[in-house]
Amino acid sequence: MSRWDQIFNSIIPEPKARPFWERSLYCLGTVFLYGWKLLRLPVGYLPRPLQGIVKNWTPEMFHVVIGSWVTRAYIDQPCRFEGLPNNVLPPSKVPARHALSPEQIEAFVRDGFLGPLTACSKEEAAALAASLAKKRTLPSENFGFVTDRDLHLETPEMLELMRSPAILDAAAQLLGPDLMTWRSQLFFKLSGGREIQWHQASTYIVEDYLEPALVPPNRHRLFQLTVWIALTPSTLDNGCLEFIPGTHQEIRTIHFGGEQGFYKVSFELEYKVDPAKVIKMPMEPGQFVIFSERVIHGSGPNQTDNPRLAMNFRVIPPYVRVYPESNFHRAMHMGQAYSLEKWGTVMLRGSDEYGLNRRAQTPVIQ
Numbered sequence: 001m002s003r004w005d006q007i008f009n010s011i012i013p014e015p016k017a018r019p020f021w022e023r024s025l026y027c028l029g030t031v032f033l034y035g036w037k038l039l040r041l042p043v044g045y046l047p048r049p050l051q052g053i054v055k056n057w058t059p060e061m062f063h064v065v066i067g068s069w070v071t072r073a074y075i076d077q078p079c080r081f082e083g084l085p086n087n088v089l090p091p092s093k094v095p096a097r098h099a100l101s102p103e104q105i106e107a108f109v110r111d112g113f114l115g116p117l118t119a120c121s122k123e124e125a126a127a128l129a130a131s132l133a134k135k136r137t138l139p140s141e142n143f144g145f146v147t148d149r150d151l152h153l154e155t156p157e158m159l160e161l162m163r164s165p166a167i168l169d170a171a172a173q174l175l176g177p178d179l180m181t182w183r184s185q186l187f188f189k190l191s192g193g194r195e196i197q198w199h200q201a202s203t204y205i206v207e208d209y210l211e212p213a214l215v216p217p218n219r220h221r222l223f224q225l226t227v228w229i230a231l232t233p234s235t236l237d238n239g240c241l242e243f244i245p246g247t248h249q250e251i252r253t254i255h256f257g258g259e260q261g262f263y264k265v266s267f268e269l270e271y272k273v274d275p276a277k278v279i280k281m282p283m284e285p286g287q288f289v290i291f292s293e294r295v296i297h298g299s300g301p302n303q304t305d306n307p308r309l310a311m312n313f314r315v316i317p318p319y320v321r322v323y324p325e326s327n328f329h330r331a332m333h334m335g336q337a338y339s340l341e342k343w344g345t346v347m348l349r350g351s352d353e354y355g356l357n358r359r360a361q362t363p364v365i366q
């Protein structure tokens with residue numbers, strides 16, 4: 001990334017409450033960029049980070065930011081849920097022990113999540129938890145700094161679990177037979193660890209408000225699944241995952257500020273939660289849940305003396321482009337920026353007829 005682009009990248013504001021004068025400047029800038037988009041002026045004249053806004057923000061995204069004088073925004077590129085892809089694998093094509101029942105598939109379409117199911121034994125989960133606990137304290141071989149992101153690219157036993165047939169056969173019945181992963185993350189919530197507030201995502205433009213990490217052919221069809229695996233017991237007291245069923249139908253707005261904060265940024269989802277509708281999902285080590293990242297989800301604080309250790313990974317069909325034309329990805333909520341030089345997707349199941357995405361070159365996974 002050029003120095004010039006870096007400067008523009010750094011002035012894109014992370015979500016938080018701001019004084020009126022600052023919001024006014026950002027509002028004027030946003031009006032300017034929306035005008036550029038409406039007049040269809042060539043984006044090539046703009047610095048690269050600003051090109052991202054003009055190209056990737058939808059009119060609704062501009063309206064909310066400008067109309068609220070930069071106090072609100074969409075949490076991600078707006079979309080509605082139009083159902084599963086056409087090529088999902090029928091249950092008869094996977095071993096009977098991994099076949100989802102019609103009720104399970106219907107529940108996923110209705111609620112946006114499915115689980116818990118079982119991927120591996122408690123002992124296997126505990127062994128992986130122990131090795132990842134060490135690994136996450138060292139600088140990542142791919143990114144060069146300590147991070148919970150994408151450690152599957154350098155941890156064969158993590159990738160082995162991600163390739164477990166129980167997980168991939170279930171995912172294939174919701175997303176189709178050909179599956180790759182583009183990202184993983186550890187969620188190690190230590191004793192006293194904070195809640196993760198309600199959130200949702202779709203193409204992950206929420207991470208830098210410039211470039212979506214994922215570009216599917218149709219944003220409204222399901223094009224990604226999150227698989228979240230418990231590596232230690234995940235309980236009501238230590239902050240198990242929580243979902244609000246049916247909320248994957250649309251992407252909501254946020255307002256900046258708020259008490260809780262979302263990792264290192266500060267916003268609150270504009271959704272009035274009815275506690276009676278919240279589904280809490282305790283899990284045993286080795287169990288997993290599959291969900292659409294669009295369903296509103298979060299987790300409570302860890303009020304126990306033991307850590308709640310978990311990992312997730314994101315699954316896509318190979319027709320979804322990942323980080324197109326980027327060699328750098330900034331996640332403002334993590335306060336981290338990742339060079340994509342050594343990053344790549346990893347095929348998990350089936351084949352890739354499209355060849356749209358770079359494959360990881362890490363020797364460990366060849």
Ligand SMILES: O=C(O)CCC(=O)C(=O)O
Pocket residue numbers: 187196226228239240241297298299310312
């Ligand atoms: O592990 C958690 O508490 C939150 C996980 C999450 O938000 C996710 O997997 O998308």
